[in-house]
Amino acid sequence: MKPAIAVVSFVVCTFMISLGLKAQHSFSLKNDQVELVVNNKGELITLRNAGAGTNYASGKPIWRLYFDEGEIKDNEVWAKDNAPVITATDDQILIKYDKIRYKNRLIAIGLELKVKLSSANYLIFSSKITNNEDNMVVRELQYPLVADCNLPADYDLITTEIGGQKYSDPKERIRIANKAIGGPYMAPSNIFLQMESFYPHGPAANCFTLAGEKSGLYFGSHDPSFEDTGHGYRLYGSIKDGFNKLELGIYKYPNCLPGATWENNANVIAVYQGSWRRAADLYRNWANSWWKHQTPPLWVQKMKGWQRIIMRHQYGETLFTYEDLGTRVKKVGESVGLNTVLTHGWFNTGHDNMYPDYVSDPKQGGDKNLKKQIAAFQKDGGAVLLYYNGKLIDKASEFYKSGLGKEVSIKDNTGSEVTEAYKFRGPGTFTGTYNSRTFVVADARQPIWQKELIKMADQAVELGAKSVFYDQLGMADKSNWDLSKKFPVPSMSTIADKGLALKMIHEHLDKKNPDIALGTEHLYDATAQYVDYIHSLYGAANPNNFIDWFRYTFPEIILSDREIRDDTDIERRVNHAILKGLRNDVEIYRARALIDEAPNYQQYLGKINQLKNRFEDLLLIGKYTDQEHFEMNNPVVQARSFVRGDKMAIVVTQSELESASAAIHVADNYRYMENGSVGDVKISGSGNRINVVLGKNGITVLMFQVKK
Template identity: 35%
Template sequence: MYRMENEFITLEMDENGILQELRNRKTGRNLLRPHQLLRLILGDSGCLELDAVPAGRPEVQCEAGRVSLKYSAVECEERGTIPIAVSLSAELCGDEIHWGIALENRSQEQVVREVHYPILSIRDPEPPMAAITSERVSERLENLPAQIRSCFTHYMAPDQKYIRRTALYPGRAASMNCFALDWGDEGLYYGCHDSTFELTGQVFELERQKSVNMYVVRYPFLKVDGNWRECNIVTAPYSGSWTVCAEKYRKWAEGWFTPPQIPDHVAHSPGWQRIILHHQYGEYLFPYEKLEQAYDDAAKAGIDTLFLFGWTAAGMDSGYPVYSADPKLGGVKTLKENIRKVQAKGGKVILYFNGQLIDVESDYYRSGEGARVAIKRADGTEHRESYNFTNGGTFLRAFVNKTFVVACPACRSWLEILKRHVDFAVELGVDSVFFDQLGLLSYPCCDPSHGHPVPYTGIMQGKREMLKELYEYAKSRNPEMGVGIECTTDQTLQYTDFVHIFGFPAGVWNSDWREKGEKPRTLSASYLFKAAFPEAVISNRNIRDDSDVEFPVNQMLLLGSRSDVEIYRCRATIAETPHYQAYLAKANALRERFGRLLYDGTFRAETFHRVSNPEIQTNSFLLGDELAVLLTQSSRELARTEVAAPGFQLERLDSVSGDVTMEDGVVTIPRNGFAVLFYRRG
């Protein structure tokens, strides 16, 4: 056995290179079951995916808190022994383990497509352990084995070998390159600290119906005679709450992340109302002359911004990348006039553009330039997408109405087109410009003429570089112009003033919580992204009618998000949903009463306070000596809790509906009540 330990960690491997033990020395918990550390996925002319593992016993060196394992070959069930040399290492660095790997491909034809490393087999994966991810902003998986089993693929993958729950970073579910296991007062952090933002898979896996594993996947596509190394993987047993994970990730991110200087009109906005003026299938919903009325409807709910989709002659998701004012909506002069009318009332306007889609019916595509910049798949064909909108019929929803190719961010000419969109937004005088899908992971381009590696697994670094230049260009045209994108990813956050999220943070795992009188187990219960990047201005999503209002609005306040009002999928204003309009008005009024603290304060989860009743959902914001503690509950007619904030003195209590009370230190919250407790350090 080879054993390393310090005051935080015990790590033990056997002579076969099997990880036998990873123990948190602060708590005594052994976190893992024995398992081999590495799996490779190889490909050749006969089969694109072949499992391989290190062959034989390794040459082992263990000294001064570092162990290294060297193998001369790997073993593949379908191909036998293959001469791919492998070097693995693990080094104790304070409370962290830094993992390294190097590969030398001496095979005749195999390509190393994927590297699964280090594979950690979880000792106690059942509840009360939960998994914390950054999927769809942040998620908490309270029954990890059940969540993995729900990913059964039926016949698309060999589920008898592996059932996997995989999130891809950056921008395809995962917003950060870390995830964790959590037992409430201790856990295990797992991060990939790669500032080049290469494609990474974050995997929870049920292997052969026995072990539950966690690991990251890297995609080197290492060819014959090539070398590859990786030294960015960090794991750390931690003591304390899950916020340790956010702090650890943010400490690393400080090496490349600088918070953007967000304009006040964005940073202090409660949110926007999103409307589609002209739809893809031809329906007209809002002529330009109705923008003022749409703003008035939103203002009654405390919303100060209009977000214009489908404002073009071609309509929503049509004609891209050509965006021109629609004569049938009133023309460019009328558009400008009505933008000014909104602004004269104190309102703001965001103008929509798509950051990557190209309509194959557009002149730009047909000229050949659109086809040239389009992302290509491995077989050389264009990657294509379709977004099928419909009205009262069925055919358009079932079959393709509009087809798009996707622009590769490595193509300089595409960036110049996006800059021209900024120019038009400046000409119109809008307050912010928005580029859809720029935080979303694109298909890894395989067109070598674009000048990038094939496949382009660093495509999100390409998007980041493109967005950086686009952001700086917009600020050069108008320093106060807001710049927003869709989809939450940390690596694009530095060049973004606001993010229209992808996902539904107010969604729940236990959909029958109301019927059973249970506490809702929200998808975003970890708040991992917000804790790591509290500067982020992110929206909520998916409140589209009057059927369920209080709970998702309260979740929006709890996270410090901005409202995305999208009535009937942006086909109407909030005046069509009077209950939502009235409740959101009260919620935003409460936020404005604590505006400086809730807008400018730092999200601190439960760092400075605690509640006695686990039925209560709670978070906090800190600004200097001031602390706002947020409380809500939805599962009981009345719920009572004590709130402790050591070192702070309570000065006042306020609530959305004026129905939360406090007596003898006990706060009473009715169903769907929401309260702010204001404290000052004393």
């Protein structure tokens, strides 16, 4: 939970509903924070942040609808072609269409749109579709839309892609996305430019924010079913004017069949005052209604990171033997303070081969020797994280050949199996170019596959591993289509299905031994709640990355960095990880080598992990609290706080200048106790005011304690 003052900005408000003086022409919802006005055409005239004085709206329609009619798909219904009946009650506006007009036809599809100003000070946009047509399916509803959006010049776009991305120019970001291969070629870019973003196929949470330093505009879908949702970023206009009209919105996919009714009450917009954190608070306050995260085992909390290795590769090369686990791998890890290893390719066929037939290598002594070497690595507190893939089924595997693979695999809109191909390169070019492995994708809802997942967990436990790790089980997959209806319809809650599978596995492991941990790859809120740690998908120190969003919103999630694969730019990236409270994923040369082959990385990570050891109660076990509890006067310098009990650590670093200084003022009830540093750092001051001077890539941990 965030401090009470952060919640108050959303909860405390003077609530009133007012109809315009000419009720037949405009309808409004208003309080001391937000004002919304629609006209009698259902167009959004006003969306105003009362405190900031900003009106984001420009009098454009607030919805768009698409239906399929046999072979003709993506028929676009425009709000401007339809005349609604609008009524208002004490707390909401109702915009109703008994039928909708498409071109010159009147179609028996009813549409009801409601806007309500909640007591929590955000706008709820509800919708209902009634399909009375025999030969149409309503595929998509884009609502609410804020078209030709008036954004202040200082607003950034903050998405939740892979945990958070931040772009200083939203329009330019959309243009850049359309320059990518496959962008305009596949889309009607003569009409609009679009940056595609679909939760949970990229965004780690179902929201996005347009944020200035003191105010912002929040879009979210507070949908506990975790159904697929489009985050709408479009530019309308033309080539001549540079496509300069920004449209933002939320897209839902009803797949409303003939004779069916579909409803949604999840979409929200909030205008707020304060930093982007106020929008993150809004999402977390909603997430608390379903969040089920358990406290991980203590050894996981203390885990500074892991070595990630591929023992045998896809093309047959053995990079590490079983004996290497308890000897060389263990020794090199200890040289940098890591006693954890994530082991890929420990099975006889090698990494990304023959899933889910996981058989230890008989030439290396099979299960008996593997179990022995796992125990040797784990002696004195080490941990082996044993790799499995949570979704892929090799078409050459015995499981697939038995017929079970085809039975549980995801099917596309023609009934064909959805396949994925993975091909790693050896020293040559043939294997990586032509000789790939082909997999089908398992539907996590299928009992047969769930039984297989449990079988993997039991095998890991039997081999003595301290954790079972499921690659790709934390991510959403392509939809499994149901072809039994008049129109084919896809499953729309694959991330919820994956979450329930992880929940089932966690409960199974807890019964065996609650100290055995569960991990997965990919960061999504719906699945993160059911695991003990997450292996990130991309490096958090990359340009535009803003992992700050997820770390602030869900600080209890233990998350790794990624993509430090060589020996370059080490200090900045390692410092970034400790600053944001990320665990180190050490995957030298794409998990083919150990960190002793990257001497700069080895030396520096060893120093940083000494800091983590010294302050583990705060940096590892404590709660990441972003920039709470302190103020700092230099934006070039980065600092983040961690709190546990009556103690607080502030990590301070900078990577831009040869030297930079900052004055740090903490809350009055704290007093400075000690520090630990790496690099060029000078500390002065006392009490609750400390001055720091940092050379480039210098880093320090300042420890404070509440006054007795």
